[in-house]
Amino acid sequence: MLLVKHGTIIDGTGKPGFKKDLLINNDRIVAIGDFSGKKNIEIIDALGCIVAPGFIDIHSAINDQAAQNDTKQEAYLREGITSIIVGHREASYAGKTKTNMNGLRINLGAQIEYEPIRQIVVGGDIERDLVEWELKTIMQIIEKAFREGACGISTGVEYKNRIHITHRELKMVASMVAKSGKYHMTRLRDEEIGLHNAIQETIAIAQETGATTVISCVSAQKGHEAEMKEIMAEIDAVSQKTKLFVECTPTKNTILPIYMLLPIWARQGSLAHISETLENHEECRRIKAAMHIARPELIKIIDAPQNTYLTEKTIETIAKNRHVDPEQALIEIIRQTKGEATITWKNINIKAQEELAHHERVIISAGNAML
Secondary structure: EEEEEEEEEOOOOOOOEOOEEEEEEEEEEEEEEOOOOOOOOEEEEOOOOOOOOOOEEEEOOOHHHHHHHHHOOEEEEEOEEEEEEEOOOOOOOOOOOOOEEEEEEEOEEOOEHHHHHHHHHOOOOOOOOOOHHHHHHHHHHHHHHHHOOOOOOEEEEOOOOOOOOOHHHHHHHHHHHHHOOOOOOOOOOOOOOHHHHHHHHHHHHHHHHOEEEEOOOOEEEOOOHHHHHHHHHHHHHHHOOOEEEEEOOOOOEEEEEEEHHHHHOOOOOHHHHHHHHHOOHHHHHHHHHHHOOOOOEEEEEEEEOOHHHHHHOEEEHHHHHHOOHHHHHHHHHHHOOOOEEEEOOOOHHHHHHHHHHHOEEEEEEOOOOOO
């Protein structure tokens, strides 16, 4: 048996912390109280420390290679995170529910990602509506993944290769989630259909299917605080009728693929298509006219495959070095890296983000903050 004594217990119910001892047997908490009389037992003195349940990070950016290279995962454990959910992007656990994680010191749950499954079934022509046999095949793959232990599914319809996912497909996914007792993590569609319409689409699907739904990566971006409040007001209005939640990351930066700074109509299709578009001078002029980078000094390249000399440089620095304006520099970087660069952008209103984090429908995740 193990005795954790002198600590301040925070039990997760919302009530204030209290001083008690914790008795553990076979990795289970068996009693909370005063066990000062216990003898011949292993003791951890938690004086001055908080004793609390481990946090669950529902949006981990870790991939399987990183997990295998660092099985101790001390960065998570030092922040009190003992369980992570992976599978939010193609480069990680897309389409996989079982991975070789021998020796990993944190609990790991894998969700599946809808788009890679869709691509496998559809092939290269991803922008068209799906026919019945394709939808049935996708459903069979998802059902199999759920049976094998996937805890949920993600549909990031904001991104370039997922904008074409239809309302019908999202509703199909959500219905399967509700039937299986899993969850659906999604993102709001971009400005092309308007914020109100994007929220209403997600709310309608959650109401009609009864699926537990998490809107991912909602943040209080500078200049867009009113939009964040609109999202939460819409969710509050249906809180008694839906299992709808919001996930946000307590960070002052946003981490994005660099192509996300292009106008939405300029980031349709594959990365190859975007790069090809940026080779067209007329299209470049049109794109540049539609962009305005107000604070280029706040946007930094953190990953640039095959162009590592660009990393840790801001858009402002690169623009000055090339004697061009920030918009032109951005276009050149996307063209040069074939759209594969990643940026960090200091665009979060910290005070508004803290207010968002305290909302009862918000789930806090580490997400990209762990990078």
